[in-house]
Amino acid sequence: MTRPPIPVVSYADLIGPTAVRQEAIATLGQALEDLGFFILEPHPVSPEVVRRAYQDAAKFFALPDAAKTQYSLPQHGGQGGFSNFGSEQAKGHTLPDLKEFWHVNRHSLTAPDSPWPQEVPSFRPVMTRLYEQLMACAEVLLAACSDYLGQPSDWLVAMASGGNTVLRLAHYPPVGQPAAGSLRAAPHEDINLITLLCEATAPGLEILTQDGQWLPIKTTPGQIVVDTGDMLQNLTNGLFRSTTHRVVNPQPSNQARLSMPFFVHPRPEIDLTPVDSLVDRTGGMPQFPPITAAAYLARRLGEIQVEPVG
Numbered sequence: 001m002t003r004p005p006i007p008v009v010s011y012a013d014l015i016g017p018t019a020v021r022q023e024a025i026a027t028l029g030q031a032l033e034d035l036g037f038f039i040l041e042p043h044p045v046s047p048e049v050v051r052r053a054y055q056d057a058a059k060f061f062a063l064p065d066a067a068k069t070q071y072s073l074p075q076h077g078g079q080g081g082f083s084n085f086g087s088e089q090a091k092g093h094t095l096p097d098l099k100e101f102w103h104v105n106r107h108s109l110t111a112p113d114s115p116w117p118q119e120v121p122s123f124r125p126v127m128t129r130l131y132e133q134l135m136a137c138a139e140v141l142l143a144a145c146s147d148y149l150g151q152p153s154d155w156l157v158a159m160a161s162g163g164n165t166v167l168r169l170a171h172y173p174p175v176g177q178p179a180a181g182s183l184r185a186a187p188h189e190d191i192n193l194i195t196l197l198c199e200a201t202a203p204g205l206e207i208l209t210q211d212g213q214w215l216p217i218k219t220t221p222g223q224i225v226v227d228t229g230d231m232l233q234n235l236t237n238g239l240f241r242s243t244t245h246r247v248v249n250p251q252p253s254n255q256a257r258l259s260m261p262f263f264v265h266p267r268p269e270i271d272l273t274p275v276d277s278l279v280d281r282t283g284g285m286p287q288f289p290p291i292t293a294a295a296y297l298a299r300r301l302g303e304i305q306v307e308p309v310g
């Protein structure tokens, strides 16, 4: 049986005339209800910025471990700077993921003491541009989600304004002999509101469909994969699905892989209690208890062995 493709939504349509926009919003919302994922194409993020970000990320990860670990700051709880290979494991898993990563978060863009790799001078300006372009794109997507959900257009944008959104530069080194069962990224759901993933440098991302099949997500340059995180699933009482996904090891190759998930977060004080009208739209029973974003994040980061940011 041929699998249904991942729905594609055009950014141009999302900012287009009313009728075109409404149709694009309907496709986007239905995709997040059914699959929790869609592909954005075309999108407004500069291909040149994406290319340079991958180039600088590759330069950073090629540094010796001793150079990289100077930027590994325990007090940032993995939310800013460098996190070594094997420092994160997915919720409920005992083996760490086969990745190392750098987090650019909102604080690190402006805080005077934030870590940036001195060895790669263009890293900071390039990652800052990428972060800003992804945030602008995310706001259009959040407005579309809010409209689909029957809320004011700025509902989710206002929640994310001032939130500690994170751009993760992830490096999955060539896989040698992993411990049995170790994956580049074990099955997990994203914690945040929505995630934007510019095309990775190699395949491997797979999503778990409702019929229990792993569906590879194949992307080409010029596409952004977008998925629902658990916080938006909470707010929508499960109308938008936060779908389990993973990154499988290359078979049979020794290829490294880089990816750049952009995790859009609400401000810590935001209440993630399912919204009444969306509880009504999903059968009338709240599926998730009231909780603030801060409390939810602290709990979830604890589950993946990462301390929350202080």
Ligand SMILES: O=C(O)CCC(=O)C(=O)O
Pocket (backbone or CB within 6 Å): 168, 170, 185, 190, 197, 200, 205, 245, 246, 247, 258, 259, 260, 261
């Ligand atoms: O590397 C990817 O393609 C996805 C990574 C991912 O799902 C995550 O970091 O949450």
Ligand SMILES: [Fe+2]
Pocket (backbone or CB within 6 Å): 188, 189, 190, 245
């Ligand atoms: Fe993820």
